[in-house]
Amino acid sequence: MVQIDCKDKHITEINKAIKAGLTSDGEVVVVNPGSRHNLGVGINQPGKLTFEGNVGYFCGGMLKQADIVVHGNCGWSVGSDMMSGSIVVHGNASAAAGAAIRGGLLVVHGNAGPRTGISMKGGTIVIGGNVDYMSGFIMQKGVFIICGNTGEALGDSMYQGRIFVRGKIAEQGNDAVEKAMDEADKTLLTELLTKYQVAGIPKPEEFKKIVSGEQLYNFSIKDFELWRVAL
Amino acid sequence: MNTKSSNGSASDEENIRPLIRESSFYSPEIIEDIQVKARLGRYRIRGFGTLRDLPSFKDLTFVTSGMSRVPLEGYREKCFTDTTLGTRHAKKPLQLKIPIMITGMSYGALSRNAKIALGKAATRIGTSTTTGDGGMLPAEREASNQLIYQVLPSRYGYDADHLRMANAMEIVLGQGAKPGTGGLLLGQKVSEEIANQRDLPPGVDQRSAVRHPDWMGADDLIIKIEELREVTDYQIPVIIKLGAGRVTDDVKLAAKVGADIIFMDGMEAGTGASPEMQLDHTGIPTMPALVEAVRALEELGVREEVQLIIAGGISSGADVAKALALGADAVAIGTAALIALNCNRALYVKDYEKLGTKPGACHHCHTGMCPVGITTQDPELMKRLDIDEAADRVFNYLNAMTLEVQLIARACGKWNIHDLEPTDLRALTLESSFITGVPMVGSNKVFGG
Numbered sequence: 189m190v191q192i193d194c195k196d197k198h199i200t201e202i203n204k205a206i207k208a209g210l211t212s213d214g215e216v217v218v219v220n221p222g223s224r225h226n227l228g229v230g231i232n233q234p235g236k237l238t239f240e241g242n243v244g245y246f247c248g249g250m251l252k253q254a255d256i257v258v259h260g261n262c263g264w265s266v267g268s269d270m271m272s273g274s275i276v277v278h279g280n281a282s283a284a285a286g287a288a289i290r291g292g293l294l295v296v297h298g299n300a301g302p303r304t305g306i307s308m309k310g311g312t313i314v315i316g317g318n319v320d321y322m323s324g325f326i327m328q329k330g331v332f333i334i335c336g337n338t339g340e341a342l343g344d345s346m347y348q349g350r351i352f353v354r355g356k357i358a359e360q361g362n363d364a365v366e367k368a369m370d371e372a373d374k375t376l377l378t379e380l381l382t383k384y385q386v387a388g389i390p391k392p393e394e395f396k397k398i399v400s401g402e403q404l405y406n407f408s409i410k411d412f413e414l415w416r417v418a419l
Numbered sequence: 420m421n422t423k424s425s426n427g428s429a430s431d432e433e434n435i436r437p438l439i440r441e442s443s444f445y446s447p448e449i450i451e452d453i454q455v456k457a458r459l460g461r462y463r464i465r466g467f468g469t470l471r472d473l474p475s476f477k478d479l480t481f482v483t484s485g486m487s488r489v490p491l492e493g494y495r496e497k498c499f500t501d502t503t504l505g506t507r508h509a510k511k512p513l514q515l516k517i518p519i520m521i522t523g524m525s526y527g528a529l530s531r532n533a534k535i536a537l538g539k540a541a542t543r544i545g546t547s548t549t550t551g552d553g554g555m556l557p558a559e560r561e562a563s564n565q566l567i568y569q570v571l572p573s574r575y576g577y578d579a580d581h582l583r584m585a586n587a588m589e590i591v592l593g594q595g596a597k598p599g600t601g602g603l604l605l606g607q608k609v610s611e612e613i614a615n616q617r618d619l620p621p622g623v624d625q626r627s628a629v630r631h632p633d634w635m636g637a638d639d640l641i642i643k644i645e646e647l648r649e650v651t652d653y654q655i656p657v658i659i660k661l662g663a664g665r666v667t668d669d670v671k672l673a674a675k676v677g678a679d680i681i682f683m684d685g686m687e688a689g690t691g692a693s694p695e696m697q698l699d700h701t702g703i704p705t706m707p708a709l710v711e712a713v714r715a716l717e718e719l720g721v722r723e724e725v726q727l728i729i730a731g732g733i734s735s736g737a738d739v740a741k742a743l744a745l746g747a748d749a750v751a752i753g754t755a756a757l758i759a760l761n762c763n764r765a766l767y768v769k770d771y772e773k774l775g776t777k778p779g780a781c782h783h784c785h786t787g788m789c790p791v792g793i794t795t796q797d798p799e800l801m802k803r804l805d806i807d808e809a810a811d812r813v814f815n816y817l818n819a820m821t822l823e824v825q826l827i828a829r830a831c832g833k834w835n836i837h838d839l840e841p842t843d844l845r846a847l848t849l850e851s852s853f854i855t856g857v858p859m860v861g862s863n864k865v866f867g868g
Contacts, residue, residue: 203649225642230579230650246633246646250579265633269577287632288574290618307574307632309618326628328618347619405623406606407461 189215199226210235210254223263228256231273248275251292264301267294270311276384283320286313289330295384302339305332308349314380316387324351324398325361333380333395335387343398347405351398352377354390365401373397463695464603466784466794468596468687468732468754473704475687475732476741478851479844480860483830491829498825499835502749504726505587505656505679508648512656512679513565513587515749516545517821518836519739522684522730522751523569523589523660525551527604527613528691528784531558532804533760533793538562539806540756540813544821549589549751552602552627553616555581567658570647572601573627575617579650587680588647589658590640592669593629595688595731598662598702602627603692608787610796640676658682663708663731664701670715680726682751683712687732689754691794692785705731706745707854713746722746734758736823743824744839745855759816760809761791767803 190209194202202218206228209216214235221227225244228237232252239247242260251270258266261279268287277285280298288307296304299317306325314333321339324332327346337355344361350373351364360366374392381389441447455463484490491498505512521541526534528551539562541548547565550556554576560566568585570577582588593599604613604625614621634643644657656679661669663685673681685705690698703711709729716722729742730751742750754762765778770790774783784794792804828836831843845860846852852859852866859866 199645200649200653226646226649229646230583232579245639245642249633249646250582250650252579264639268633269574269579271578284633288577290577303632307628309574347623405620407624 189213189217192216192218194218194220194222194224194227199224202227203229206237207231207233210237221260225263228254231256242279248273251275261298262296266296267292270294280317281315285315286311289313295386297384297386299336305330305351308332312380314384314386318355321358322361324349324364327351331376331380333377333386335381335390343400345404346398346400348400352395353398354395357396357398360398363401363404364398367397367399369395369397464605464692464785465695465698465782466689466691466693467698467782468689469698470782471699473686474848474850474854475704475706476738478706478846478848479741479855479857480847481737481740481744481827481831481843482845483827483843484832488832490832491834493826493829496829497834498829499837500821500825502837504728504749505658506726507656507679507724508653508677509587509656509679510652510654511586513547513567515547515565517817518743518747518749518824519817519820520546520567520728520749520751521548521756522688522753523549523551523567523591524753524757525553525602525604525691526556526559527551527553527608527617527796528602528794529757530789530792530795530801530804531556532801532806532809533757534559535562536760536804536806536809537756537813538566539810540817541565543810543814544817546817547586550585552604553613554578555584560584569660571627572629572631573617574632575619575627582647583651585651585655587656587658588651589660589682590644590647590678591660592673593660593662593664593684594690595662595684595686595702595705595708596690597693597697598664598684599629600694600697601629603690603694603785605692605785605787608691608785608794608796613796637672637676644677656680658728660684662688663703663705666703666708666711667715667718670712671719674716674719674721674725678725680728680748681712681716682728682730683708685709685729685731688730689757690784705729705733706741706851709742709745709747710855736820736825737827739820740824740827740836740839741844743836744841744843746841748837756813756816757793759813760793761804761812762789762793764791766791 217238221241223242223244229249231254234253238257244263248256248267251273256275258277262281265284267275270289270292272292274293276295281296281300283301284303285300286294289311290309291311295314297316302320304319304323308330309328310330312331318336324343327349330349332351334353340359341361343364377392502515502518542564548563549567565586567587570590606622658680659673659678660682685708686702726748728749729747734755767790789795792801844857846857849866
């Protein structure tokens with residue numbers, strides 16, 4: 189295991205040391221991250237990377253393969269554009285957590301801010317607490333689990349994908365509709381919530397499933413009221 | 420109100436007035452527009468670009484050499500066209516042989532054949548092409564030696580490995596044809612392959628996001644750019660692309676957040692699909708946008724540090740030369756390159772007619788039924804564009820434009836086309852003199868100056 193102390197180091201030096209450590213030892217622990225931005229970005233190799241403390245914006249951005257753990261809180265856009273690998277945050281995440289991910293797994297045990305899972309194109313996001321407004325906005329694919337409450341405009345204009353919410357939904361977004369859960373949904377929820385020990389492992393039956401109503405796929409003059417908002 | 424003669428009958432004047440008179444306000448075009456919207460129930464969408472007449476480079480002329488300046492021999496003396504962009508921070512700036520680049524156009528809006536043909540032509544002449552919404556087409560990367568990878572709000576097909584394979588990155592904040600809105604790709608062009616590349620259901624009317632999902636304002640963008648530079652090891656230049664609107668403030672912010680290059684896309688820029696109203700009623704035309712952008716960089720004191728690319732309606736070497744003279748470091752073309760490919764050429768005329776148009780007036784890119792196989796995903800239509808022949812035409816066109824720029828530069832006594840300057844120009848209209856600060860022909864004074 190390689191330990192990297194961020195104190196007095198430039199971000200480039202830290203990131204190069206992380207990649208070198210993952211190559212040589214397969215496991216890296218970063219101490220004193222000091223909420224620095226752009227920690228562990230652009231990694232495309234296997235290994236385990238742990239941050240002992242708070243991280244800033246874009247932690248684990250554009251990730252492939254590696255498994256990242258954050259013992260602290262995250263700034264904006266943790267794991268944005270991730271394609272594979274995983275990021276588990278034992279704290280809260282700020283805005284746009286998991287923005288535009290195409291694959292991989294993001295788990296935030298605490299709360300996440302607005303626009304969580306925005307433009308999601310695949311992968312899985314699990315939030316132990318609440319999310320704020322416009323989460324799941326223009327979601328395209330993937331699975332998004334929220335164990336707490338949501339803000340307004342949840343899943344607004346989503347194309348595909350599944351959102352599961354345990355708590356109160358402040359407002360469903362445009363063309364986001366509730367649909368009954370099937371057995372596959374329940375199995376998936378049980379597996380993920382158990383594996384990541386999320387928020388006391390809630391039962392699948394406590395969740396609502398939100399999907400696209402598919403009314404915004406193609407313009408229709410009959411749905412004018414809907415399109416007036418969306419077009 | 421009827422005019423009556425003294426005996427109560429209609430006057431001779433009224434009787435001889437033409438019975439068919441068009442309103443200057445409710446013109447036939449406006450009447451047609453209202454009636455189409457009355458059927459559609461939404462705004463009209465089409466491709467190409469604005470059809471308006473706008474202040475443009477055509478309003479300027481060059482004052483070439485005579486007694487007071489010595490011209491260069493057109494056939495023998497060298498006139499350099501090499502263009503370097505991205506010298507501010509990047510370890511590997513873009514090194515182009517000519518200052519004319521191919522702008523970002525998506526695989527989706529364009530056919531595979533069109534993308535590859537553009538890449539081949541650009542490689543032969545030594546310039547760049549640019550990806551678009553939908554990410555990188557591997558065949559385009561193969562064809563194009565200098566490929567610019569766009570980082571778009573939609574992030575369709577976005578892949579860090581593709582970014583690392585690029586020669587420059589372009590963070591797109593807007594486009595000239597529809598500044599302030601995202602891309603449009605109507606369902607007829609969202610084929611299985613395009614849908615798969617963009618992680619969308621096939622056949623949807625796809626509306627791209629306009630805001631980036633993971634950052635919001637200029638302060639965030641500083642951090643985002645650092646992320647992108649970390650991922651690419653500070654090797655390649657960062658371009659920020661802006662749709663011309665609030666040019667001065669936007670350019671200053673783009674320079675301050677660390678752009679190596681600013682790409683300013685004017686109102687005349689083209690598109691595969693846009694709300695028509697937006698094409699004609701939003702944005703700043705290319706020439707004034709360039710002038711404003713240059714002034715903004717000068718005010719910040721970074722004119723020599725940050726390079727400027729201008730685009731939007733550039734179609735000839737004269738346009739390129741005027742843009743360089745006004746302060747651009749390079750230009751980019753989109754629609755003009757498609758026209759060189761064969762867009763609007765009088766082939767398959769019956770298919771133009773099926774679209775309700777004709778060669779020379781087609782702007783039906785949005786339908787996906789492009790008669791010449793350029794803006795389509797229909798495999799049969801696509802076959803109409805032979806890649807190598809199309810690449811030859813674009814190469815020839817780029818070559819012709821470059822020769823035109825050199826011709827003007829030599830006539831102005833310049834060894835290097837980048838030495839063209841505002842003093843080589845005169846304005847043909849009061850308006851263009853006022854906009855550019857170039858003296859008016861005849862008076863040699865700047866209007867309003």
